[in-house]
Amino acid sequence: MLTVLMATFNGVSTLPKVLEAYCRLIAPPTGWRMIIADNGSTDGTRLLIEHYASRLPLQYVFEPRRGKNVALNSALGLALDGVGGDGLFVFTDDDATPEPDWLQQLAEAARRQTDYAIFAGVIVADWGMPVPAWIKRLVPLGLTFGITPPDVAEGPVFPGLVWGANMAIRRQLFDNGLRFDESIGPAAGAYAMGSETQLTRRLGDAGHQAWFCRGARVAHFIRPNQMTPGWVLERARRFGRGKYRQECPGRFPEWFGVPRWMFSRYVIELFSLVSARVRRDSDGIFLHRWELAYLRGYVHEAWRGSPPPSTGKILITSYSGELGGMELRMAQEAQFLRAGGFDGVLGIRPFPRSDIWANDLRERRLPVVRFAPPPVLEQWRWRRLNKVRALLGSVRVLRRFRADLVHVAFCWNTYGATALWLAGRCGLPTVISVHNTFPLCEFGRWHHPLLQEAFAAVRGIYGATESALQHFLALYRPYLRQDIRLAVIPNCVDTARFRPSFELRAATRLHWGVPLDAMVIGAVARLSPQKRPEALLALLCTLREDFPTLHLVLAGTGPLEDEVRKLAIALGVAPFVIFTGYQDHIEKIMPALDVHLLLSRREGFGIATIEAMACGVPAVATAVPGNTDVLSGSEGGVLVPLDDDHEVARVVAGLLADPDRRASMGVQGRAEAIRRFSTVRVQALVQEFYDGLL
Numbered sequence: 001m002l003t004v005l006m007a008t009f010n011g012v013s014t015l016p017k018v019l020e021a022y023c024r025l026i027a028p029p030t031g032w033r034m035i036i037a038d039n040g041s042t043d044g045t046r047l048l049i050e051h052y053a054s055r056l057p058l059q060y061v062f063e064p065r066r067g068k069n070v071a072l073n074s075a076l077g078l079a080l081d082g083v084g085g086d087g088l089f090v091f092t093d094d095d096a097t098p099e100p101d102w103l104q105q106l107a108e109a110a111r112r113q114t115d116y117a118i119f120a121g122v123i124v125a126d127w128g129m130p131v132p133a134w135i136k137r138l139v140p141l142g143l144t145f146g147i148t149p150p151d152v153a154e155g156p157v158f159p160g161l162v163w164g165a166n167m168a169i170r171r172q173l174f175d176n177g178l179r180f181d182e183s184i185g186p187a188a189g190a191y192a193m194g195s196e197t198q199l200t201r202r203l204g205d206a207g208h209q210a211w212f213c214r215g216a217r218v219a220h221f222i223r224p225n226q227m228t229p230g231w232v233l234e235r236a237r238r239f240g241r242g243k244y245r246q247e248c249p250g251r252f253p254e255w256f257g258v259p260r261w262m263f264s265r266y267v268i269e270l271f272s273l274v275s276a277r278v279r280r281d282s283d284g285i286f287l288h289r290w291e292l293a294y295l296r297g298y299v300h301e302a303w304r305g306s307p308p309p310s311t312g313k314i315l316i317t318s319y320s321g322e323l324g325g326m327e328l329r330m331a332q333e334a335q336f337l338r339a340g341g342f343d344g345v346l347g348i349r350p351f352p353r354s355d356i357w358a359n360d361l362r363e364r365r366l367p368v369v370r371f372a373p374p375p376v377l378e379q380w381r382w383r384r385l386n387k388v389r390a391l392l393g394s395v396r397v398l399r400r401f402r403a404d405l406v407h408v409a410f411c412w413n414t415y416g417a418t419a420l421w422l423a424g425r426c427g428l429p430t431v432i433s434v435h436n437t438f439p440l441c442e443f444g445r446w447h448h449p450l451l452q453e454a455f456a457a458v459r460g461i462y463g464a465t466e467s468a469l470q471h472f473l474a475l476y477r478p479y480l481r482q483d484i485r486l487a488v489i490p491n492c493v494d495t496a497r498f499r500p501s502f503e504l505r506a507a508t509r510l511h512w513g514v515p516l517d518a519m520v521i522g523a524v525a526r527l528s529p530q531k532r533p534e535a536l537l538a539l540l541c542t543l544r545e546d547f548p549t550l551h552l553v554l555a556g557t558g559p560l561e562d563e564v565r566k567l568a569i570a571l572g573v574a575p576f577v578i579f580t581g582y583q584d585h586i587e588k589i590m591p592a593l594d595v596h597l598l599l600s601r602r603e604g605f606g607i608a609t610i611e612a613m614a615c616g617v618p619a620v621a622t623a624v625p626g627n628t629d630v631l632s633g634s635e636g637g638v639l640v641p642l643d644d645d646h647e648v649a650r651v652v653a654g655l656l657a658d659p660d661r662r663a664s665m666g667v668q669g670r671a672e673a674i675r676r677f678s679t680v681r682v683q684a685l686v687q688e689f690y691d692g693l694l
Contacts, residue, residue, distance in 0.1 A: 001087045002032040002103050003079050003171070007071035008094035009039040012048055014221055019052045021097045028107035030087070033057040035078055036094075037071035040064045069180035076174055087171040088119075091196070095221040096165040097126060105215035106168050115496035117170045117208040117680070118200055120162040121216030123148045129224045135232075138286055144235050145222055157212035159204030164196035166218045173203065176684045177340060184245055198246055205365060206339035207332070207679040209496045229286065233293045240297025246365070257302045266295050312694035315401050317347035317371050318409035319378055319416045323357055324526075325607050326411050326435040329464070329491055332679075333407070333433075333686060334366050340687040345401065347371030347419075369401060377417035377450060390422060398426050404694055405459075406430045411604070413438045413475060414447075421454035431460040431693065433489075434472040436604035437625040441475070451479050459693050460485035464605045467625035487689050490630075492682035493610045495674050497587045500616035500666065508592035512578050514551050519656050522553030522578075522593045524586055524608040525600070527560045534564065535599045535645065540573050542649045547656055555580045555589055590615040594662060595655050601642065603627045609637065614673040616666030618655055620648075636669020 004022075008015065022034065034056055036049055040063065049060050063074040072091070079089065088110050090103065102121070109119050125131075125147050141147045146163050169178075181198055200210065225231060253260050269291045276284030314337055316330050330346060337344035346361060348354055349372040358368045373394035374386035398406075406423040410416040410432060423430045443451065455476065463469025466488050473480075509516055521540070525531040533554060540552045554564070554577065561579070568574040583589060586608070590596065596612035596619050603626030610630060612619045619637035621627035631637040638655070640648045655662055675681070 001030050002028055002090055002107055002168075003087060004032065004034040004090045004092060004103070005037070005072060005075045005079060006034070006092055006094055007037045007039050007068045007075065008041065008045060009066075009068075009071075010041045010043045011045050011094040012043045014095040015045065015048055017221075018094060018097050019048075019056065021100075023052070023055050024100050025098065025102065026100050026104050028103045030107060031057075032103055033059065035059045035061065035075045037075040038062045039068065039071040040066055067182055069182045069184065072180050073182065076179065080171075080174060088168050089171050089174060090168040091164055092167075092218060093165045093220065095223075096123070096218040097221070099217045102216050102218060105213055105217075109211055109213040109216070110168065110170070113211045115209065115499065116156075116211040117173060118159055118162055118203055118210035119168040119216075120148075120157055120210060120212045121166040121168075121218065122152075122214055123163060123166050123218055123220050126219040126221045127227075128222055129227065132227055134283070134286065135227055138283060138290075139232055143239060144232055145226070146220055152212050152214075154212060154214045157210050159200040159208070159210040160197050161212075162196070162200040162210050165220050166216060167196060167200070169200075169203070172680065173208070176680070177687060178203070179341075181245075184242060198242070201246060201365070202339045205335045206683055207335065207492075207494050229289075233289055236290045236293040237297035237300075240294040240299075241301040242297075243294075244298045244301035258299055262295055262298065266292065269295065312404035313343040313345065313402060314405045314407055314690075314694075315345050315347050315369075315371070315398075315403035316407040316409065317416075317419050318349075318411065319375070319418065320349050320409075320411070321351050323351070323353060325491065325605065326409055327357070328607075329433075329435065330409055331361055331366060332492070335364075336683040336686045337690070338366075339683065340690075342690065343367075345369060345403070347401070371397065371401075371419070373397075373418050373422055375418055377414045377421060377447065377454075383446065390418065391425070394422055395425055398422050398428075403428060407433065409433045409435060410472065411436050413441050417451065417454055420458070421450050424453050424455075424457045428457060429693065430458050431462075431690075432458060432472075434461065434463040434468040437465075437467050437471040437602065438475075439471075451476075455479035456481075458484060460487070460689060462487040462489045462689055464489065464491055465626055465629035467629050468604060471625070485689070485693070487685070489682060489685045489689060490677055491605045491607050491610065492677050492679045493607070493614045493673055494587075495614045495670075495678050498590065498611045498614035498673075499587075500670065501591045504588050505591045508588055512551075512553070512592070514578070514592075515549065518549040518551055519547050520551045520553060520593050521595045521597055521652065521656075522555060522589070523597045523599070524555040524583075524589065524611065525598060526556045527554065527558030527564055529560065530601050531556075531558075532599045532601060533560055534567060535648075536597060537564065537567055537571055537573065537577070538645060539597070539599075539649055539652065540576065541571050542645075543653055543656070544573065544576070546653060550656070551576045551578060553578045553580065553589070553593065555583050555586065557582045586611060587615070590617055593617050595620055595652060597652070598622070598627060599640075599642075599648065600624060600627065606630055610673050610677045613637065613669035614677075616670045618662050618665040619669065620652060620655070634669070634672055636665050636672050 038045055061074055061078050063071045106119055123146055142149055146165050269288050273288035276288055316334055320327055334344035334346050345367045347369050361368050374389045376387045376390050406428050408416040408419045420430055469488055506516055523536055527533050544550050568577045590612055596617050598606050598609055598621040600622055602624055606627050609619045609621055613636045620640055621631055622642045623639040631639050638651055640651050
């Protein structure tokens with residue numbers, strides 16, 4: 001079922017035309033209902049709505065607290081008070097008139113685009129008077145009046161371009177706790193713009209994608225009083241306030257909480273305004289006044305605006321030496337937390353290319369800070385000196401972050417323990433995530449008191465796999481509290497990005513120079529001893545006797561790359577091995593494979609395995625902890641022995657010789673990836689884990 005949600009305040013002047021249009025709507029196959037939240041109207045809005053109740057599937061809720069987002073959250077409470085489901089929540093305004101097939105178009109888009117969670121439609125202007133020429137010439141119509149650009153095509157769209165008069169979001173996200181930020185959006189008095197885009201960008205940050213549906217159209221009424229210079233300039237100021245609320249701090253050097261470049265920009269605009277006045281350039285005067293209004297709004301919100309509501313500030317950190325799966329998961333967790341109302345901040349140690357990664361995260365509006373305490377527990381040498389340095393410097397740095405909770409990600413036995421100990425020294429509660437299985441080790445007299453201090457504040461631990469969690473508990477159980485929260489939260493895969501695609505398969509093989517009918521096996525993995533790339537070359541040699549068109553793709557870099565290239569030449573298979581190097585877009589490579597292989601000696605989780613499953617590619621992995629957690633009992637993959645090359649070759653040959661089995665495994669694997677490892681499921685597990693810990 002589709003549920004239309006609308007907030008209104010003193011809507012007598014616009015609602016009759018809008019509700020008459022709703023009476024002419026063609027019902028979608030699944031049916032629909034409408035909930036109007038009256039935001040404290042003082043005119044005849046309630047009587048008007050009651051008049052239409054007999055003609056529409058209409059429910060009414062009165063919300064006296066002023067604020068559009070407050071009213072929408074009240075409507076959401078009523079909409080969610082019942083049996084859940086896979087419905088669509090459609091949001092609109094009390095001055096937006098829909099076309100008769102509006103809901104049909106949105107319902108069909110949601111039915112077809114199953115991997116998309118957000119949907120937008122066309123918003124055209126319904127001008128209340130002839131449009132002044134200066135508005136068409138000078139005013140950004142989309143930003144000012146909420147009108148969609150005419151050149152937006154049907155297809156994927158940036159979530160920030162999904163606007164409130166015509167947007168739809170899958171109900172499941174609201175079942176998981178999603179709500180509007182009540183501190184922004186239309187309210188009594190001055191306010192910050194961006195209530196809907198703040199919500200949709202949060203969803204985009206969490207990995208949810210948006211689809212633009214050109215067939216779903218509404219007409220947004222533009223009142224005559226909204227076509228005056230004063231109203232438009234106030235809109236620019238509100239846009240500036242909202243822009244600040246959506247910015248990520250730290251992207252640019254700042255003075256007093258404002259990017260430094262804005263001060264010089266303000267001076268330039270001010271002098272330009274004076275120059276335009278001297279020249280009597282009316283267009284220039286308006287444009288510079290608009291820019292100044294925007295800048296004033298931004299600075300006002302930075303200095304005087306109310307802070308956004310937050311369930312708490314969580315610092316996510318680790319003892320990291322390179323950009324890998326754990327680090328990417330940390331960033332993903334920060335996105336999930338921010339989508340759930342927490343303030344997630346990444347504290348990273350410098351490592352090769354970490355500055356590039358940090359800038360990329362800031363571009364995605366994820367706050368990043370430098371946190372690199374000296375290794376008190378990770379390294380034996382200089383441990384006493386490092387302890388003094390940590391107490392004198394790192395404690396102060398950690399307190400300056402003003403975190404309410406610290407999340408420490410462990411990738412090896414003590415790697416992360418110093419951050420945990422420092423949080424305990426600062427009196428901060430902590431949680432731990434475990435991303436690898438590691439052997440037991442002995443702790444001496446130096447470690448025991450520090451570990452007792454470190455683990456005293458730990459409130460919860462989760463493992464990326466059950467194996468990782470149990471290995472960690474076997475090592476650290478003597479230091480843990482009895483009431484500690486334990487969970488398993490797997491890594492996830494974006495099933496909208498990673499999906500079967502014949503087009504990508506053909507294009508990627510063409511790029512490689514591999515025939516479409518050739519057999520291709522591959523591994524997305526670092527070229528390191530842990531991943532055993534030499535075993536993949538040996539497998540290629542064995543299988544090419546029966547499959548002469550077989551190629552091997554190695555997607556990744558690492559310390560063994562030169563050695564592996566030389567080995568391929570020595571074995572005579574170099575023409576059939578494709579070294580792609582490091583790849584940012586694995587989703588373009590994976591569909592080109594017939595089988596994906598992960599023949600690791602050990603594995604924390606094996607993200608590439610679930611990416612292969614999401615792309616409908618059968619996965620083969622060694623039966624070691626991490627891999628077994630993913631593929632044990634799976635219909636989309638096969639586990640093989642670590643030390644039996646003959647059995648590995650037999651299993652892979654069987655898959656290559658049986659296209660029907662590969663196709664069946666691909667379908668089953670994608671279904672499993674969606675059910676067990678989708679971003680929606682893992683985000684819900686993350687937010688459930690943190691619930692009540694702050």
